[in-house]
Structure formats: C-alpha cells, structure tokens
Amino acid sequence: MAKITLDNLAHSYLPNPASEEDYALKELNHDWQDGAAYALLGASGCGKSTLLNIISGLLQPSQGRILFDGHDVTHAPTTERNIAQVFQFPVVYDTMTVRDNLAFPLRNRGRDEAYVAERVQEIARMIGMEDMLRRKARGLTADAKQKISLGRGMVRQDVNALLFDEPLTVIDPHMKWELRTQLKSLHRDFGHTMIYVTHDQTEALTFADKVVVMHDGRVVQIGTPEELFEQPEHTFVGYFIGSPGMNVIPARIEGDKAIVNGTEIELGHAYRPQEGKLEIGVRPEYARLSQAEGLPVKVRRVEDVGRHKVVRADFFGHDINIIAGEDDHVGADMNRVTFDADHVNVYADDWRVAPSERTTPAGEAA
Numbered sequence: 400m401a402k403i404t405l406d407n408l409a410h411s412y413l414p415n416p417a418s419e420e421d422y423a424l425k426e427l428n429h430d431w432q433d434g435a436a437y438a439l440l441g442a443s444g445c446g447k448s449t450l451l452n453i454i455s456g457l458l459q460p461s462q463g464r465i466l467f468d469g470h471d472v473t474h475a476p477t478t479e480r481n482i483a484q485v486f487q488f489p490v491v492y493d494t495m496t497v498r499d500n501l502a503f504p505l506r507n508r509g510r511d512e513a514y515v516a517e518r519v520q521e522i523a524r525m526i527g528m529e530d531m532l533r534r535k536a537r538g539l540t541a542d543a544k545q546k547i548s549l550g551r552g553m554v555r556q557d558v559n560a561l562l563f564d565e566p567l568t569v570i571d572p573h574m575k576w577e578l579r580t581q582l583k584s585l586h587r588d589f590g591h592t593m594i595y596v597t598h599d600q601t602e603a604l605t606f607a608d609k610v611v612v613m614h615d616g617r618v619v620q621i622g623t624p625e626e627l628f629e630q631p632e633h634t635f636v637g638y639f640i641g642s643p644g645m646n647v648i649p650a651r652i653e654g655d656k657a658i659v660n661g662t663e664i665e666l667g668h669a670y671r672p673q674e675g676k677l678e679i680g681v682r683p684e685y686a687r688l689s690q691a692e693g694l695p696v697k698v699r700r701v702e703d704v705g706r707h708k709v710v711r712a713d714f715f716g717h718d719i720n721i722i723a724g725e726d727d728h729v730g731a732d733m734n735r736v737t738f739d740a741d742h743v744n745v746y747a748d749d750w751r752v753a754p755s756e757r758t759t760p761a762g763e764a765a
C-alpha cells in the first residue's frame with residue numbers, strides 16, 4: 400500500500416489554459432494516507448474521473464506531480480504504478496471461466512497455484528460467486544460480470560492502491576448494499592489504500608473513512624462523514640450531503656448574532672466583521688418547529704419519510720427544511736422555528752468562516 404501525494408496538481412484539457420475556469424481540476428495539494436479508504440464525491444462533471452485518471456496514470460496532469468510513497472510517478476505508465484482498477488462497466492474475459500478471470504491478475508504476477516486457488520476461493524465467497532467458478536463469463540448478466548470485475552480488482556493484496564470508478568452503477572440495489580459492506584470489510588481486513596469515485600452520498604459515507612467532496616473542479620472539503628455533516632466547509636458540501644441538505648439563508652453577521660430581515664438569530668460563537676456574500680447554514684436536523692418559541696415560519700408542506708417528517712417551510716421568503724420527529728405534532732399552530740445556536744455555521748462567499756471565540760461556556764455545547 401502507498402501514501403499518495405498530490406503536489407500542486409491541476410489539469411486542463413485545453414492546450415493553453417488562460418484562467419482558472421479553463422481547469423477541469425483546480426490546484427490541489429494533499430497527502431492521502433497509506434491504507435485509508437477515500438471516496439471522491441461530487442456531481443457529474445466536477446472532475447472526479449479526471450483526478451482518478453491522473454492517479455491511475457491514464458491521464459498526464461498539465462501541472463504538478465503525483466507521488467506514491469514519496470516516489471514521483473507523474474510520468475510513469477499505468478502498468479508501472481501497481482494499482483488495481485474497477486470501472487463503471489464490467490471488464491471481463493468472456494471466453495474464460497469465472498475462476499480464471501479472478502485468477503488472472505495473480506497468475507500474471509507469477510503467484511503459485513496453491514495461493515491462487517486459495518485466494519480465488521476467498522474472493523469468490525466475498526462476491527457470492529462460489530457456485531459459478533466453473534462457468535464461462537460469456538452469457539452472465541451485467542451484474543454478475545461486474546462482480547467478477549470487482550473480485551478481480553480485489554484479488555491482489557500487494558497493490559499500491561485500489562481505484563473504483565462508480566463500480567456499482569450496474570449492480571442491483573440489494574446487491575449494491577451487500578457489496579459495499581464487503582468492500583468495507585475487505586478494507587478493514589487488508590488495509591488497502593482505496594479510492595472510490597461516486598456521485599452517491601450514501602455510497603460515499605458508508606464506504607469511506609474520509610470523503611473528498613469535489614465541486615466545479617475543486618476539492619472543497621476532505622473530511623470524515625461526521626465533519627462533513629457538522630461543519631461543512633463550503634455551502635456546496637452543506638447542500639450535497641444530507642437529505643434534505645443544509646438550509647442556507649442570507650444574513651448579516653454582527654458578533655454572535657446573525658440578522659435575517661432585521662431579526663436576530665443567536666450564533667454559538669462570535670465572528671469578526673466579514674466581507675462578501677454572507678450566509679448562515681443550518682441543517683434541518685438542527686432546526687425545530689415550535690408554537691411559542693423562536694422566529695416566524697410558514698409551513699408549506701409536510702412529508703412523512705418514515706423515520707421522521709420533513710417540513711418544507713418559508714422563512715422570511717427563503718425556502719427552508721425542518722426535520723420533525725415521526726410522532727411530533729405539526730399543526731397549523733406550529734408557526735415558529737428555533738435553530739440550535741451551536742450548529743449554525745457562517746459562510747462568506749460560500750466558504751465557512753471560523754468563529755473568533757465561543758459565547759457559550761465551554762462544555763455546554765452539544
């Protein structure tokens with residue numbers, strides 16, 4: 400396994416990029432720890448595949464370097480990088496049996512047959528294909544073929560990294576969950592450095608130790624699922640993670656208060672004067688409907704989503720979402736909202752502002 404260093408990395412598909420806008424991948428500096436599981440998460444076109452292809456060697460970056468354990472591989476071809484890759488669509492040898500497909504990367508490396516047999520059996524169990532090892536890959540469903548691709552990607556234990564590019568797209572929903580869980584346990588058992596590209600937050604959050612959120616060619620946050628939830632560093636992370644995403648409301652900031660339409664909202668911290676487009680961000684989980692307390696809100700619609708209710712409301716002309724408990728009463732008299740001050744974040748030009756000091760005594764926060 401290897402630590403992966405992205406040093407001053409950027410990429411433009413244009414021959415003479417003039418401005419930042421011309422870069423599909425904007426400048427990035429980061430160490431990806433040896434043995435960690437990362438998910439690259441973002442909407443279509445944000446640059447996930449570009450970054451993955453640079454790591455795998457399919458694409459030469461127009462700027463910067465990529466290092467595996469400190470060794471510069473920027474110009475090394477894919478074959479020299481010792482990585483395993485699984486793509487969106489199955490890549491299998493149709494004329495070979497499932498067993499030979501799974502064994503291929505090991506035989507290619509000259510591993511002895513006893514080890515190959517043992518490892519193939521282990522992987523076949525993991526992907527639920529033990530009974531199919533003798534079958535030819537030809538004629539199998541796309542779903543089964545993709546499982547073989549996943550198995551082949553995972554069969555070698557000595558790779559520098561395992562790269563997955565939306566590998567579960569063709570897998571049926573039930574199997575998706577199972578394979579994701581197996582990938583996670585594989586990671587726990589073998590400690591591969593894994594990078595998993597997806598636009599699906601559930602996939603990213605259940606698979607990864609660290610989620611790399613990309614937006615418009617830029618990495619906007621690298622964090623644990625909890626960090627992304629509690630302290631989104633960019634409003635995009637707030638919208639994109641969570642269901643529904645974070646409420647973002649234009650505001651003025653004065654010390655430890657946000658002012659929305661002339662009304663004060665308590666912040667858990669004080670802030671220095673800020674320039675630019677100012678907003679507060681509060682997750683629907685930290686907003687609460689009330690009869691008597693808080694600021695006026697107009698409930699538009701209530702959606703029962705099983706575990707809880709999602710209340711769609713109007714807050715001084717802004718659409719907001721509030722989560723209410725499954726058994727909570729949401730009547731016409733519920734026309735106020737409170738926000739948990741410790742979970743209100745402040746944003747200037749979409750980036751989270753670090754508070755200057757706490758206003759509530761230490762230890763009191765949630």
Ligand SMILES: Nc1ncnc2c1ncn2[C@@H]1O[C@H](COP(=O)(O)OP(=O)(O)OP(=O)(O)O)[C@@H](O)[C@H]1O
Pocket residue numbers: 412423441442443444445446447448449450598
């Ligand atoms: N070969 C290419 N030539 C020119 N532009 C490209 C090329 N490949 C990607 N792009 C552009 O670079 C940007 C990032 O694309 P990329 O495929 O990396 O995004 P992505 O997040 O992987 O999207 P998706 O999930 O749809 O695959 C997009 O604007 C895309 O149109």
